[in-house]
Amino acid sequence: MIAQDLLVALQGVSSEVAERESADWPSFNCPIDSLVAVLKVLRDNHGYDMLVDATGMDNGVDASPRFTVIYHLLSTANHVYVRVAADCADSENPVAPTVSGLWPGADWHEREAYDLLGITYENHPDMRRILMWDSYPHHPLRKDFPLAGHEDDLWDEEIREETGTKVIPAPMAGGPFVSKSSNFEAQKEPRAKDESWNEKKEKPEG
Amino acid sequence: MVSSNADIGYNSKVEGGVIVSKADAVINWIRTHSLWPMPMGLACCAIELMAAGASKFDISRFGAEVMRFSPRQSDVMIVAGTVTYKMAPIVRRIYDQMAEPKWVIAMGACASSGGMYRSYATLQGVDRIVPVDVYISGCPPRPEALLDALIKLQDKVSTETSTQNLFKVKS
Amino acid sequence: MATESKEYSMPDAASRAAQASEEFETEKLELSMGPSHPSTHGVLRLNLELDGEIIQKCDPVLGYLHRGDEKIAENMTYNQFVPYTDRLDYLAPLANNAIYAIAVEKLTGIEVPERCQAIRVLTSEMARISSHLLGLGAYTMDVGALTVFMITFTERENLYTLFEELTGARFTTSYSRIGGVTRDMPDGWMDRVLGFCDHFLPLLDDVESLLSRNRVFVDRTADIGIISKEDAIAYGLTGPNARASGLDLDLRRDAPYSGYEKYDFEVALGENGDCYDRYLVRMEEMRQSVRIIRQVIAQMPEGPYRAEDAKKIILPHKDKTLTSMEELIQNFMITTEGPQIPAGEVYFEGEAPKGALGFFIHSKGGGVPYRMKIRGPSFCNLSILPKLCVGVMVSDIPSILGSFDFVMGECDR
Numbered sequence: 001m002i003a004q005d006l007l008v009a010l011q012g013v014s015s016e017v018a019e020r021e022s023a024d025w026p027s028f029n030c031p032i033d034s035l036v037a038v039l040k041v042l043r044d045n046h047g048y049d050m051l052v053d054a055t056g057m058d059n060g061v062d063a064s065p066r067f068t069v070i071y072h073l074l075s076t077a078n079h080v081y082v083r084v085a086a087d088c089a090d091s092e093n094p095v096a097p098t099v100s101g102l103w104p105g106a107d108w109h110e111r112e113a114y115d116l117l118g119i120t121y122e123n124h125p126d127m128r129r130i131l132m133w134d135s136y137p138h139h140p141l142r143k144d145f146p147l148a149g150h151e152d153d154l155w156d157e158e159i160r161e162e163t164g165t166k167v168i169p170a171p172m173a174g175g176p177f178v179s180k181s182s183n184f185e186a187q188k189e190p191r192a193k194d195e196s197w198n199e200k201k202e203k204p205e206g
Numbered sequence: 207m208v209s210s211n212a213d214i215g216y217n218s219k220v221e222g223g224v225i226v227s228k229a230d231a232v233i234n235w236i237r238t239h240s241l242w243p244m245p246m247g248l249a250c251c252a253i254e255l256m257a258a259g260a261s262k263f264d265i266s267r268f269g270a271e272v273m274r275f276s277p278r279q280s281d282v283m284i285v286a287g288t289v290t291y292k293m294a295p296i297v298r299r300i301y302d303q304m305a306e307p308k309w310v311i312a313m314g315a316c317a318s319s320g321g322m323y324r325s326y327a328t329l330q331g332v333d334r335i336v337p338v339d340v341y342i343s344g345c346p347p348r349p350e351a352l353l354d355a356l357i358k359l360q361d362k363v364s365t366e367t368s369t370q371n372l373f374k375v376k377s
Numbered sequence: 378m379a380t381e382s383k384e385y386s387m388p389d390a391a392s393r394a395a396q397a398s399e400e401f402e403t404e405k406l407e408l409s410m411g412p413s414h415p416s417t418h419g420v421l422r423l424n425l426e427l428d429g430e431i432i433q434k435c436d437p438v439l440g441y442l443h444r445g446d447e448k449i450a451e452n453m454t455y456n457q458f459v460p461y462t463d464r465l466d467y468l469a470p471l472a473n474n475a476i477y478a479i480a481v482e483k484l485t486g487i488e489v490p491e492r493c494q495a496i497r498v499l500t501s502e503m504a505r506i507s508s509h510l511l512g513l514g515a516y517t518m519d520v521g522a523l524t525v526f527m528i529t530f531t532e533r534e535n536l537y538t539l540f541e542e543l544t545g546a547r548f549t550t551s552y553s554r555i556g557g558v559t560r561d562m563p564d565g566w567m568d569r570v571l572g573f574c575d576h577f578l579p580l581l582d583d584v585e586s587l588l589s590r591n592r593v594f595v596d597r598t599a600d601i602g603i604i605s606k607e608d609a610i611a612y613g614l615t616g617p618n619a620r621a622s623g624l625d626l627d628l629r630r631d632a633p634y635s636g637y638e639k640y641d642f643e644v645a646l647g648e649n650g651d652c653y654d655r656y657l658v659r660m661e662e663m664r665q666s667v668r669i670i671r672q673v674i675a676q677m678p679e680g681p682y683r684a685e686d687a688k689k690i691i692l693p694h695k696d697k698t699l700t701s702m703e704e705l706i707q708n709f710m711i712t713t714e715g716p717q718i719p720a721g722e723v724y725f726e727g728e729a730p731k732g733a734l735g736f737f738i739h740s741k742g743g744g745v746p747y748r749m750k751i752r753g754p755s756f757c758n759l760s761i762l763p764k765l766c767v768g769v770m771v772s773d774i775p776s777i778l779g780s781f782d783f784v785m786g787e788c789d790r
C-alpha cells in the first residue's frame with residue numbers, strides 16, 4: 001500500500017523511479033540525477049524526516065554499474081522506513097550528489113562511503129577520509145581489495161623510521177574458512193571466502 | 207615462652223636510622239610496589255581494565271591504582287585493546303614520552319597478536335611497535351588475569367639490576 | 378626523537394611582537410584533544426581551535442578504532458560474525474547480539490519461539506542497565522565525582538556475574554544464534570535477576586541523591602551542550618541523547634520487535650536537551666528497564682528457546698549430533714557453509730542502549746552476506762559535535778562527551 005502510493009508520488013519527480021526488491025520496507029531504485037529531488041520529496045511531502053543511514057555498495061569488480069548508493073530514511077512520526085538506491089554512472093570513479101544539504105548528518109556517512117568505497121560526493125563540504133588515515137591509498141570495502149590488506153607505509157614518518165614497522169597484510173593462514181554451497185563434494189572443502197588472491201591470482205607479499 | 211618479638215623488627219634506636227642493604231634491592235623494592243599504570247584503554251579490554259581498578263578487584267592492593275593519563279608520571283603502559291595502524295604511531299609516541307624505567311603489558315588477544323581482527327586495519331600485535339614485557343591471553347582477559355600479569359611484572363622488576371646501568375656509558 | 382609533540386602551534390617571538398602592536402588582537406590556539414585523553418572514552422580525537430577558553434571550531438577525528446568489521450562480515454558466515462557484534466558496543470553486547478540475530482532472521486523469514494523472544498528482551502534490558510551504569514560512572518568521573526563510579530562498577534560486577542552464569546563470559550557473550558539463543562537460562566537464574574532488581578533500585582536512589590541536586594554536578598551540566606529537537610532529527614540522533622531533546626522516538630515502543638509490545642513501560646523524555654537532561658533520561662531508563670525485566674520474568678513462557686524447525690539455519694543439539702547421522706551432516710553443513718539465508722535486502726534497527734543500532738544486509742543467498750553495513754548509533758550521535766561544540770568552553774567538553782555516552786567500538790567499527 002504505502003509502497004504503491006510512494007511509487008506514484010516519486011514517479012512524479014522522475015519517471016524512471018522503479019521499485020527495488022526488498023525483504024522489508026518499501027524500496028526504490030532511482031536515477032542518480034534525480035536522487036536529491038526524490039529524497040527531498042520524501043522528506044518534505046511524506047514525513048520521512050530522519051536520514052538514519054547512507055551508505056554504498058560495490059556490486060562486484062566486473063559488474064556494471066559497479067557502485068550503488070543506498071539511503072535509509074525514517075519517519076519519526078509514523079515509524080516506517082524507506083530505502084532509496086541509485087546506481088553511480090562511472091565504475092572507475094563513481095560520483096554521487098551529496099545530500100548533506102538536506103540532512104547535515106549525511107556529512108559523515110558520505111565521508112565514510114568515500115573512505116571505504118571511493119564514491120565521491122559532489123559538492124560535499126568536506127570530502128576527506130574519516131576512518132582510515134589521510135594518506136591511505138586504497139578503498140577497503142571494494143571487492144577487489146583483500147581482507148588482509150596491502151603493504152603500505154606507516155603514516156607517521158618519525159615512528160616509521162624509529163621502529164621500522166610497516167603496514168603489512170594480515171596473516172590469514174588461509175582463513176576464515178567457509179565452504180561453497182555446491183553439489184560437488186570435491187568443492188565443499190572449506191577455504192577462505194576471501195578469493196581476491198588464490199592459486200590463480202598472486203598473493204600479496206608478507 | 208611467648209615473646210613480643212619487638213626487637214626483631216626495624217628499630218631506629220638500635221640501628222640509628224641506618225639499614226644496610228643493596229641499592230638494587232631497595233630501588234627494586236620501591237619500584238615493585240608503586241607501578242603506576244598508563245592506561246592505554248583502546249577498546250573492549252579497557253572495560254576489564256576499569257573493572258580491575260574498581261572496588262571488586264581493586265588493583266590498589268598491588269600499588270597500581272594510580273592510573274595516570276600523563277605519560278610522564280607513569281611506569282607501566284597497559285595496552286588494553288585493539289591497536290589499529292592509525293593508532294599505532296600514537297601508542298609509540300606516548301611510550302616514548304614515558305620516563306625510564308618503563309614497562310609494557312599487552313592486555314588481551316588484540317594487543318598481543320591482533321586477536322580476532324585479522325584485517326587490513328589492525329596492527330598484528332603491539333610488540334611490532336613497542337617492547338612488551340608481559341602478554342595476557344584472553345578476549346578479554348579477566349581482571350584476575352591482569353592482576354596476575356601485574357604480579358609477574360613485579361617479579362621481573364624485582365630482579366632487575368638497575369644500579370649497574372647507572373655507571374654504564376650510553377653509546 | 379619522537380617525543381616532540383607537533384600538535385601545539387605557537388607563533389614565534391617575532392610574530393608575537395608584531396601582533397602585540399595591534400592591541401587586544403587575540404590569537405587562535407589549536408589544541409588536539411585525544412586520542413588518548415581521559416574524557417574521550419577511548420580513542421576519539423577532537424581538533425579544537427580556541428580563542429582563549431572558547432572553542433571556535435571543532436573537528437572530530439575518528440577511525441582510531443576502525444578494525445574493518447564490515448569487510449570481515451563479508452568474509453565469514455552469519456554465525457561466525459556473532460562474536461564481532463559483541464565488540465561493537467562492548468558495554469552492551471547482549472543487546473547487539475539480539476539485534477543482529479533479529480536482522481538476519483527478518484531476512485530469512487523465520488519466527489523464533491516466544492521464550493526466545495522473551496529471553497532476548499530480558500538480556501537486552503539487563504545490557505541496557507549495565508551500559509547506562511558504565512556511562513553514568515564515567516560521566517560523573519569526568520566531572521569530578523569518583524564515588525558514583527565505584528558504586529556503579531560494583532553493580533556492574535553483579536550483572537557480570539549473572540551474564541557469566543547465562544553465557545559463560547563476562548561481556549563478550551556471543552549469546553545469540555541465527556534462529557535462537559545458544560542455551561536456555563540456568564535453573565534459578567531468573568530469581569537471581571529479580572534479586573538483583575530488588576537490590577538495585579534503592580541503590581539507584583542513592584546515586585540520584587548524590588547527583589541530582591548536587592551543586593557542582595548541576596552547575597557543570599545544566600544548560601551545557603543544548604541540542605534542539607530539530608537538530609536531533611537533522612543529525613540522525615537516536616536513543617537517550619535524542620530523547621533528552623524531546624524527540625519522542627523509542628523503537629521498542631514505536632516499532633516493536635521481539636515482543637516488546639507485550640510489556641508496559643514509559644519512554645523517558647527530556648525538555649532542554651542539555652547534559653543534565655541526558656543524565657536524567659538515562660536514570661529513568663534504568664528504572665523502566667527494571668520494570669520490563671520484572672514483567673518479562675513474570676510472563677516468561679515455557680517452550681523451546683530456539684527455532685527447532687529451521688533445519689538449515691540453526692545447529693542441531695549436541696547430543697543428536699553425536700548419535701545420529703542426519704544431524705551430524707546438518708551440523709557439518711551449517712558449520713562450514715553457514716546458515717542458508719535467501720537472497721534479498723533487509724534493514725533492521727533496534728533500540729540498543731546508545732540508540733538505534735542498525736544492520737543493513739544485502740544477501741545474494743548462501744551462508745555469507747554480500748554486504749553488511751552497520752549503523753552505529755554513536756557514529757551518528759557524535760556527528761553533531763562540530764556544531765554543538767562551537768562557542769562552549771574547553772572545560773565543558775568533558776561534560777558534553779560524558780553525557781553523550783558514546784563508545785568508539787561501534788562508531789569506528
Ligand code: SF4
Pocket residue numbers: 249250251252286287288313314315316317321322344345346347464549
Ligand atoms: S582482545 Fe578481545 S576484548 Fe580485548 S580488545 Fe581485542 S577484541 Fe576486545
